[in-house]
Amino acid sequence: MRIFTAVIAIAAGILVLGGYFFPALADIQTLLLNWAIILAGMAALVGIFNLISVHTDKVRRREKGSTYSAILVIALVATFVFGLILRPDHSAMAILMSGIIIPVEAALMGLLTVSLIYAAIRLLRRRADVMSIVFLITAALLILGSATLPFGNIPLLGTLVRPWITQVLALGGARGILIGVALGTLTTGLRVLFGADRPYGGN
Template identity: 45%
Template sequence: MRVTAILTTALAMAVAFIVLLGFFFPVPALLELRAILTNWAMTIGGMAVFIGVLNLVAVHIGKIQKRQKGSELGVILVFSLLSVFTYGVLFGVEDPLMQMTMNAVIAPVEAALMALLVVTLTYTGIRLLRWRRDLAAILFLAVVVLFLAAMAPKPFDNGILDGLIVNVAGTIAQGGARGLLIGVALGALLTGLRVMFGIDRPYGGD
């Protein structure tokens, strides 16, 4: 194992144990240390965003240079990113034009994707029966349709039946969701322990 790998592993394990000890034993010294380490992590996270954006620009500039398929979208992305970034640095994020960029461009584009998602989900639901024609798939679709029918606004009063559907199917779905979440929590716990013990080293120690 390289020296850097040993150092990074030891550092990660030490930080993990200090933060965890601070959680279980909230004595002032540990809490203060925990706060300092968390602040460092947030600062490093902020730098990572900057590096990530540079990576995004570098990938698209590479595509443009090689004239790869879709590189014209890369030109738009790099131009928009640089111009918005420069304007934001010069005039601040509170500037009306910056706010307009957010409200008139980014928010509508995300809303459009959300609308597209509705179509995608409908198509996916229909496609499900192509993948699987078993009882679970049919039950899944039946519950989805029942829920949609119960939640949809209607011109007549159907409160009792809708309430029954939501309560019965909702209770069963909640039970299933809790089961899934317990499984996810156990998996997350063991994954965290592997990282904390230095068994998994995704931070350059491998």
């Protein structure tokens, strides 16, 4: 079984990777990618089913917070049933999106402002090293440079400092991070294709 799964992973990976460089493999690549899309969608369903089972068990066991779990399961099943029946683009389903999902997420995002300011204020009390100071100064300068005054941009900050930080200094760091992430991704992917890493449980 281990060899079988490894062969599947390596073979599929090589075929898909070959599709990037060899046009002859483009169709096979597309076929495999379409299969993968279907299976990814099915995996999303499996994840949701798992969420249902977990919270259902909590309700069945009457664990602490089972009331909230019951609410979650009811909301989930109801939405799913209505979604299956009405389809997601139905206006009723839009109500759920505009009335519940968007307000809750946006409000949670709004609460983040308080938390961010609170964390920034307390940061230097916990650690006052170079990186923290640089981090906080940069954030403060950019926040200040992003604002305007009634008569226009904040002199120097909004017109010179902010653009230079974001377009030069931050660009260099971000590029380094991106290249590092790409190298890490490349390494991890190659390990999977070589069978060194088997995150699918075939170790």
